[in-house]
Amino acid sequence: MLRPATPDDRPALIALGLAEDAAWSGAAPVSAEEAAEYLDGCEPGVIFEEAGRIAGYAATGDGGRTILLVDPADDPGPALEALVSWLAGRGHHEVDGYGRDARRIAWFEANGFTHVRSFFDLRRDISPAPAPAAFPDGVELARFHPGQDDEAAHALIYVDAAWTEVPGHSARSLEAWRSALSPEDRGWIARRGRRPVGWVCGRAFEDGRGWIAQLAVARSARGQGLGRALLLHAMADLRERGATSLALGVQGANESAVSLYRDVGFEVEREWRSYARPAPGSPGSGDAAGTAGR
Numbered sequence: 001m002l003r004p005a006t007p008d009d010r011p012a013l014i015a016l017g018l019a020e021d022a023a024w025s026g027a028a029p030v031s032a033e034e035a036a037e038y039l040d041g042c043e044p045g046v047i048f049e050e051a052g053r054i055a056g057y058a059a060t061g062d063g064g065r066t067i068l069l070v071d072p073a074d075d076p077g078p079a080l081e082a083l084v085s086w087l088a089g090r091g092h093h094e095v096d097g098y099g100r101d102a103r104r105i106a107w108f109e110a111n112g113f114t115h116v117r118s119f120f121d122l123r124r125d126i127s128p129a130p131a132p133a134a135f136p137d138g139v140e141l142a143r144f145h146p147g148q149d150d151e152a153a154h155a156l157i158y159v160d161a162a163w164t165e166v167p168g169h170s171a172r173s174l175e176a177w178r179s180a181l182s183p184e185d186r187g188w189i190a191r192r193g194r195r196p197v198g199w200v201c202g203r204a205f206e207d208g209r210g211w212i213a214q215l216a217v218a219r220s221a222r223g224q225g226l227g228r229a230l231l232l233h234a235m236a237d238l239r240e241r242g243a244t245s246l247a248l249g250v251q252g253a254n255e256s257a258v259s260l261y262r263d264v265g266f267e268v269e270r271e272w273r274s275y276a277r278p279a280p281g282s283p284g285s286g287d288a289a290g291t292a293g294r
């Protein structure tokens, strides 16, 4: 029932991702380009086949990331049983689902998982135009040059801005972060003197959805309006590049970011929920010997 995915499966997997989004997101559909990028962010995974048809898919990526897709037309139980076990066998005990996918959530809860956090796509119309970006005194903004600025931007995001302190954010090595940047992404680095203090990057998909991929401000430079200025700058830049709407992702517990985004007009478009259950053999797993399979 499980088999490794091959490059030939990619169109069917994109279609599966789009079918899930149409069924559960409650939002306008994302483009095939965006769905493909989501899939390509993980290593090729495994397909759950039923009667010769792709009925589910799971994959893993860096920083503990997982993908879990199930055909919305099916009873999700059999696919979840197989795919969640496959993920657990690779050390992944946290899985996601759309907040509206009540059957998947019921399956998680019936199988020992508990809700650990929610994360959201936020969306804003392209109009009204964003307010002009006002950078704090002494801060200069420059275009990010891939290759030349990689190490500085990566250290700023993951060390100075403590990216992983936000629950749900994962660590990325320099190499993994670099390869997650699409050639379409345009990044900006804010510096005070020679020191990087802020970062934002974004890109416009072909369907016009402007996506702000990452925003970070060094802890030492927070609370001075730099995050807001970087965000407004990226929004204006995407607008100039032809974006017809704006969107970004945020962890629900990231209160400072959520209030900033709401303040410039973003509203919730989709909710995902992460569920976790203890690894077999860990405290709370009910498996004292640590050898029981699932």
Ligand SMILES: CC(C)(COP(=O)(O)OP(=O)(O)OC[C@H]1O[C@@H](n2cnc3c(N)ncnc32)[C@H](O)[C@@H]1OP(=O)(O)O)[C@@H](O)C(=O)NCCC(=O)NCCS
Pocket: 161, 162, 163, 166, 215, 216, 217, 218, 221, 222, 223, 224, 225, 226, 227, 228, 229, 249, 250, 251, 254, 255, 256, 257, 259, 260, 263
């Ligand atoms: C989110 C982040 C970019 C904000 O940067 P910042 O430079 O401190 O933000 P600003 O000074 O421009 O503040 C903008 C708004 O954010 C909100 N905000 C900032 N700090 C806050 C805090 N500690 N608590 C609550 N709200 C806060 C406020 O709405 C503030 O509005 P105000 O200017 O009217 O007070 C920064 O905290 C950060 O890099 N965090 C870690 C990485 C991260 O979470 N990035 C976003 C991922 S989606």
